[in-house]
Amino acid sequence: MRAIFLVDNGSLRPAATLNLRRVAAALSQKLNEPVLAASLLHSNKIPPEQLGGDAATTLGPLAEQYAEAGATELVIVPFFFGASRALTGYLPERMATLQARFPQVRVRVAMPLVDELGGNDLRLARLLADNVREQLVPGTKPRVALVDHGSPIPEVTAVRNRLAGQLSVLLGDEVACVAAASMERREGDAYRFNEPLLEHLLDRPEFRGPVVLAMLFLSPGRHAGEGGDIAEICQAAAERHPALEVVSSKLVGEHSGIADILHSRFCQAVDDERFLLELAALEEAPR
Secondary structure, eight states, X not given: OEEEEEEEOOOSSHHHHHHHHHHHHHXXXXXXXXXXXXXXXXXXXXXXXXXTTOOOOOHHHHHXXXXXXXXXXXXXXXXXXXXXXXXXXIHHHHHHHHHHHXXXXXXXXXXXXXXXXXXXXXXXXXXXXXXXXXXXXXXXOOEEEEEEOOOSSHHHHHHHXXXXXXXXXXXXXXXXXXXXXXXXXXXXXXXXXXXXXXXXXXXXXXXXXXXXXXXXXXXXXXXXXXXXXXHHHHHHHHHHOTTOEEEEOOOGGGSTTHHHHHXXXXXXXXXXXXXXXXXOOSSXXXX
8 A cells, every 4th residue: 555745844834734735635636646745843733723623743643654554655755845954864764763663664755846967847947937927017127036945955055046047047038137045044154055145135236126036935934924034034125225126926836836846756756767765665565
């Protein structure tokens, strides 16, 4: 028996879990088999009444529940842009704990949304371009800031930079320019690869006038949700520079096309084409 999980990092904001469930339902429809929405952390702390009465369960306990019910193959589809430490560190450790109880279970993790070595896939950049175009005003050419959270891992920031280059090509002369930025970064020179920070980018003289934020976030939360950190950064910048006009696109994870990319990642994993990691069963499953 196979169980499929769509997995994000997790948030304490109900909107993030509700969006994950929406995308899991869309992916389930494409696969014609159930896809379970689960976060690695945090979401189980959300009061069930804020989730329509359906309490969230994190991946570890939910996967163990399905293993106990007889699942011997777990396929995890990451709702992540790149291979963050949550996927390469925490996730295999947690699944190893599961296999200690259920040694007959095999775990395969699909590639994240952006596969740096998997060919020049423009689909995510096209979704970002769609979202930016929704904010364009005829007769204007705004600056575009592709903004992500910021990461302690250079490879994840490289994903953002690659998308910024693709987005620049796709938008062409519809906009004045496309620049990448991070919402935040850790202190120290070792993390300078996250620069520029969004607050610094919005201080640059060439970023006066209309600016569209291309939101490289998957679900609304305390960073990208209503009244979140991004909104506060933009409000503070507008107070410093009254001529600055900033509008945000919708989140790329809210675009209906995101399920198509996830569908491809799942198929690549189960067809033995490309996957992020695999934990082989420790013993043969009983027949």
